[in-house]
Amino acid sequence: MGRGDAVIAAVFAGWFLLVLLRQLGLGRAFVRRLDVFQLVPGWRLFSGFAGHHDYSIHVRNIDAATPEWHRLEGGPRPVRSALWHPALLLVRVRRSQAISVVSAYRQDKEVTGSPRYRALVGSLSTLPQLQLAQRFQFRIVAERPYDPTFEAMEVYRSPVEAVRTF
């Protein structure tokens, strides 16, 4: 084995060690602080609190005569999603932002000042449902639309936010 190969072997060994540590929950903060390219992911797929619910976002125009909640996105996935599913990206972003807000709220952490919350408020401001609104509110609802026995639960309600104009 040449010197170049030895260096490559050391890189693989170090990388594999970090992967193992991350799965064992050791040095998680250290790995996450370094891993800007997400090459040392956690692999606990679909075993957290969020995997068995939709975290849907509902918005309402506070200034409307009857401020009703409107659910964002939705509808069944098309059959072609098995091959081509670009709509999943917006679903994933909204879901990730919603889960981040709910997690921070449950842990009594600062919610409304976080960059993800601000990004969510900014992107909700551009929704057609809020075109004429000055102020709005959103809520996050845990639900399972295909399970009639499951009652949807509101898990977060935002303070009233001003619609951002751009």
Place this chain on the structure above:
Amino acid sequence: LIHSLSFSDAETVAQMVAVIASAAHFLSAAQLLVNPGLFGPNAALDWNSVRARGLMARTPAGRIRSFGPRTVSALCLFKMLGALGLASAGLTGTPLLPWTALVAATSLSLVVRAPELVSAADHIANIIVVALVLGGLGSLDAMTMALGFIALHVCIAYLTAGVAKLRHPLWRNGKYVVGMVSTREFGNQWIARTLLRNPAGALISAWLVMTLEILFPALLFLPTDLAIAGVIAMTCFHAAVAAMMGFNLFFFAFPATYPAVLFLNFQVRQWMV
């Protein structure tokens, strides 16, 4: 067809891995390319909000002022070009390195730009190309190490996922599966109704998934025919997940590692004999 392939030669196996992974990368970039609206100012992934976060704010990427939809589209197009080149190199036996490097560079830039969009399938597809880049920088021994790394990494991934599920009481009694298929985002109305009427079906599905995931590393030690049967079963599992849950990238990204698993199986069995 699988029997006619050779899993003993690192170069051939790397080409197989590259061809399958290129499909995952091409599809991932194409799906991103048709979503430019996510990246504009005040869109869901506005760059200013992404770069303000803890990890990004501490890196040089956090100092980039503008990273809008046009740059993202350009990166996607280059990644798609790289994926086509990679597939072509894998099929014709020409060097993989220029293409793996292009795919890795564009893909990792997109990870920095849109961290929320990185799924487990993207993770494994990126790990594959980065490992192939490293393997391509050295001799054939380095490529052997790269394939071994890919195989061990995917074994750890499945094992961790399976054990984490096994520790969750709702997975053990099948209710997590019912919950998952009852969501609009990942679920399916017909399957949800069927499993709600037949809780035993949910229980069997849950234990089948956990068993497949936990036992995956055993493929490294089984006789080759059984290992091949195992990877075929896992490919069917990912096809089912794509059809039922819409996780289309998983169908290419995880099976892209399977030639490396069979390669390592061959090496382990040689060593055992």
